Amino acid sequence: MRCCVPYPEPEPLRQKIIPVFLPFAGCPGRCIFCAQHAQTNTPPRPLAAILETMVRQLEHLDAENKRLELSRTFDLGLYGGTFTALDARWMDAFLYEAMRFTAKGLLRHIRCSTRPDCVSPALLKKLASAGLHMVELGVQSFDGLALAISGRGYSRKTALDACAMVRDAGLELGVQLMPGLPGADKETFQRDIETVCALPDLPQTLRLYPCLVLEGTALAQIWRKGGYTPWNMDDAVEALAKACLAVWKKHIRVIRLGVKEEETLARAVLAGPRHPAFGDKVRGTALKIWLLETVRQRKPDGARLAMVYAPKRLQGAFWGHCRIFRDEYAAYGIRPDNVRFHARPDFAIEYTGDSQRRSVNG
Numbered sequence: 468m469r470c471c472v473p474y475p476e477p478e479p480l481r482q483k484i485i486p487v488f489l490p491f492a493g494c495p496g497r498c499i500f501c502a503q504h505a506q507t508n509t510p511p512r513p514l515a516a517i518l519e520t521m522v523r524q525l526e527h528l529d530a531e532n533k534r535l536e537l538s539r540t541f542d543l544g545l546y547g548g549t550f551t552a553l554d555a556r557w558m559d560a561f562l563y564e565a566m567r568f569t570a571k572g573l574l575r576h577i578r579c580s581t582r583p584d585c586v587s588p589a590l591l592k593k594l595a596s597a598g599l600h601m602v603e604l605g606v607q608s609f610d611g612l613a614l615a616i617s618g619r620g621y622s623r624k625t626a627l628d629a630c631a632m633v634r635d636a637g638l639e640l641g642v643q644l645m646p647g648l649p650g651a652d653k654e655t656f657q658r659d660i661e662t663v664c665a666l667p668d669l670p671q672t673l674r675l676y677p678c679l680v681l682e683g684t685a686l687a688q689i690w691r692k693g694g695y696t697p698w699n700m701d702d703a704v705e706a707l708a709k710a711c712l713a714v715w716k717k718h719i720r721v722i723r724l725g726v727k728e729e730e731t732l733a734r735a736v737l738a739g740p741r742h743p744a745f746g747d748k749v750r751g752t753a754l755k756i757w758l759l760e761t762v763r764q765r766k767p768d769g770a771r772l773a774m775v776y777a778p779k780r781l782q783g784a785f786w787g788h789c790r791i792f793r794d795e796y797a798a799y800g801i802r803p804d805n806v807r808f809h810a811r812p813d814f815a816i817e818y819t820g821d822s823q824r825r826s827v828n829g
């Protein structure tokens with residue numbers, strides 16, 4: 468018997484995003500866990516200097532396109548601060564320049580990140596008509612208690628309303644969550660994921676940044692006094708893997724797992740689940756959970772697993788980081804000699820002991 472089963476993770480988008488970091492710009496305060504300069508390897512600079520660098524970078528890419536007769540397009544991400552709380556003149560200036568390069572055909576998509584309590588229907592509509600395509604909301608959690616203990620300064624309702632406002636303005640929505648916030652446990656995170664999956668208008672993307680203790684933050688002081696314990700690596704990887712499987716079923720792309728590795732980040736992390744291959748660990752674990760469950764569910768009585776054909780794009784994650792899953796897979800009859808990688812997007816699983824051949828989708 469042969470089962471063909473689609474893997475739930477949406478195909479990753481290959482479009483390159485040019486990040487423009489505006490560390491802490493527009494932020495109403497400094498959140499207890501946040502150290503933008505360490506996370507982005509970008510020291511705070513005047514907005515005029517950031518804008519000038521952005522324009523120079525886009526001019527360079529545009530000139531390169533022309534010189535080499537390329538037709539590359541890019542997305543632009545205005546990150547690292549609270550874009551929608553900037554002085555209106557700065558929002559206009561960044562979007563004006565971005566639109567100039569959109570008109571030249573260099574930029575395809577413009578997004579910004581902001582906080583749920585710094586958006587309004589009128590502002591979002593204005594930004595949409597000025598050329599913005601997407602807002603990524605740093606929700607961090609939908610849990611009222613975790614938000615209060617973490618001093619985020621807004622409620623679950625504010626976060627939910629902000630998600631709805633973004634979609635109502637005709638913009639794409641990205642949600643950022645921070646599992647392991649002070650006051651949030653694994654159940655809190657699971658409820659947050661259920662909330663995301665139950666939003667009336669689903670987000671297009673999700674970023675998951677497990678809470679880290681970074682030098683120079685208020686959280687570091689709390690941690691030093693014993694008032695905060697971050698998640699350990701195994702718990703974080705497993706919780707995020709299960710979260711990925713849940714949101715993938717809703718066709719939500721998970722575009723970031725863990726803070727991007729920067730030299731400055733490695734130096735600043737005091738505690739918490741950080742690893743250079745954190746995303747691979749989570750993706751590999753999600754794949755393992757899904758595959759073992761699928762193999763178990765589809766196995767006909769008395770049959771034995773014969774072959775697994777997996778999509779080629781999953782080859783790197785398949786056996787886990789440092790091939791950690793080999794023994795666990797072997798217990799289910801999945802071994803290097805009966806796994807092949809093929810160009811198809813779905814899995815094909817073959818069992819022996821049943822001569823019938825059928826195809827199952829779903």
Ligand code: SF4
Nearest residue numbers: 494497498501547548
């Ligand atoms: S978490 Fe967001 S709102 Fe808070 S300080 Fe950092 S960039 Fe600003």
